[in-house]
Amino acid sequence: MVPVITLLNERFAHLHMKEKPFTANKAATDDQMDALFGYIFTIDPNVDREKLQKKDLTAYKALTDFMQKHCKVSHYVFQVMKCKPEMPCNYCNNHPPRMQNFDQLHWVPDPVCIQGADGERYREFSEVYGNTTTEQDRPSLKSSVTTSPADVVHKDLLVTRKVLIKS
DSSP: OOOHHHHHHHHHHTOEETTEEOOOOOOOOHHHHHHHHHHHHHHOTTOOTTOOSHHHHTTOHHHHHHHHHHEEEOSSOEEEOOOOTTSOOHHHHHSOOOSTTGGGOOOOOOOOEEEETTEEEEOOHHHHTTSOOOGGGOHHHHOOOOOOHHHHHTGGGGOOOOOOOOO
16 A cells, blocks of 8 residues: 555646646655754653644643744744844854854745735845745735625525434
């Protein structure tokens, strides 16, 4: 039997958006997941690999503190960044940045809309990189569903109901 992940990758390979095919990346291997949890266990050794839903994470104080200081969570991306060298924490003292110009590294920004002569458009990455942004201009937040007059008149046709059949 073909593994589910392989089937999903094959299905995604057939999808296109604006004439461009979707790309499905390979899932992390068990060894890669073990390495990731090795880092997580250095932050909080009490983490249970089987309990990682958002509601469960609040039980791990050290991990929660780390995430508040080092992570940015948005609809599109989850980012992790080490402390700046001038204000390191215990974790970053033991795992210092390994790249030059680390102080010039910033969070990946959220989309930012501007009104132009040709309508609404998004700012270029280079214009917003290094600035604080919010998700207020996220495309999925901007789109709204409009109800046509015909939908209002025929709304009962769109409702699913249980029907009891007496025999």
